[in-house]
Amino acid sequence: MTATPRARVQRRPVHGVLLLDKPLGLSSNQALQKAKWLLRAEKAGHTGTLDPLATGVLPLCFGAATKFSGLHLDADKRYEATLRLGVTTTTGDAEGDVVQERPVPSITPEQLDAVRARFTGAIGQIPPMHSALKKDGKALYEYARAGVEVERAPRQVVIHALKLALAQDHAAAPAIIIEVTCSKGTYIRTLGEDIGAALGCGGHLTRLRRVATGPFMQSQCVTLESLEAMPEPQRHAALQPPEVLLPDHTAVTLGSEDAGRFLSGMRRRGAWPDAAQVAVFGDSPRALLGTAHVMAGELIPNRLLSPLEIQQILQAATAPQAPAAALHTETSV
Template identity: 45%
Template sequence: MAARSQTPVAPGILLVDKPGGLTSHDVVARARRALGTRKIGHAGTLDPMATGLLILGVEGATRLLTFIVGLDKTYEATIRLGESTDSDDADGEITSTTDAAGLATDDIRAAIAPLTGRISQVPSTVSAIKVGGKRAYDLARAGQDVELAAREVTVSRFEVRDERRGAETIDLDVVVDCSSGTYIRALARDLGAALGVGGHLTALRRTRIGPFAVDGAPGPDEIGDGPLRSPADVAAAVLGRLDVTADEARDLRHGKRLAGQATRIAPSRGPVAAIDPDGVLVGVVEKRGADLKSAMNMPEESAR
């Protein structure tokens, strides 16, 4: 791991390729040590079993994480048909086995179809969702019955890339494009249930969050070896860019509205990144009637 930074850390966004066996908090802890700051957060938790893209915000750029966490995501996963577990993934205990060898490929594809598009999904019991102020996984591990409400999610792609047949099980390598809040473990569980043989997740890798891909991202031991992505570049990629003058930047930083300027943002677009003539992110602005108003300001020391 890179040595602890001895100079102030500039705000920025860091893409990390998380290995299996580490929690998302473990990665944040390593980043804090490597960069010499405690002001680091992450967008979108990955389970210890999962690998892939974790996005960290450093210093003032943590303010951008709220705009990143809700972005669509892509996962590569392996689903085992013929075995169910109490966690819907390989970290749990096997609760039932059913011979899946007789399943036809066409039947598997047909069962996947209802799990695509806008669907109602019950999250896995072993999840970070809070129930009565406590995490569902804590309640489940304490032996309590946990009932989670179904939620609407969107699965825009659920594609089988490979199919491997064992004596009684079938392993499917799949790729899933989905909205934030989708549980891939729940897709594995529900696919197995629809086929009558049970199913669980044996591998999971997140390869994309919004416009950001895992390709080329450093592992936890390489954090600090390369530059952070600037808040301006990241905000523009996520939200779109609005160039403002120096005077407008000053007004926004002081909490003033840009009167009559709402037409500078397309009617269908939400908040956008306001960037000053020096390429520095001023903040995020949104339409308020005919005006533009700051929805989030960046500290003035933000990196370009």
């Protein structure tokens, strides 16, 4: 029987940020590869992973935007989760095997408030075995799959805000709805397990949704399903410019002569105050040139876009329906 040939897609330069509402069941990389294929993009990356169990805000970076994706790793995150009480699992979520079942005591509002206060602020977390954190060059989940548990040092994270409300999950089992704003590196599964342990009955997550990361909100996101249904020009119109990854950067605009020299890596002098994070733009036309920092009146380049990338971004902005030149052909995923 002859196999059906796989579709081939012409890759092309695509620059920008897609705010994706990641669906349930896909890894972050699977979602990224699907979006990359739909956009026919040459280069793509994400700004931090979400578990397959989790849904919600996942910023995807394409082309020139990948140069600034690392800046978003430190962003605070906001999640909503459902913690089923009385049942603990091997993974801390519904994908794991049941380890223990215990009766759920009557929980008063005062007890819930005491637990909330205990887990607000700077707290220590022991990373879960089912995580991508590495030990001796090997991901912890690889040890877990082999039935090996390794020692993990506690990590300090910050819970900026925490709300806990008694509820029932989809199976009418006793549960707690968790709303949390936290620092990078926070494991919500671990937070749920610790809250369950503090209540004396244990628990595991049955739902996890990221509703915000840094300045990006779930209301700004597009789903893979809706992206696939769009005509191609509309897919590209869904992209935001790379500078959305630089919301806390001071903006500096250079004239054409200084812009050209800055793009070649040269420092520029001006009456700028010292600044650790600067987004540099050219003024004719206005376009992001890269990032820099200012020290003693000198604008010092950090990460630069190439002149070709800038040209492609400007062309896409003025003629979004005109396809960019394909550089090579690649088999689809």
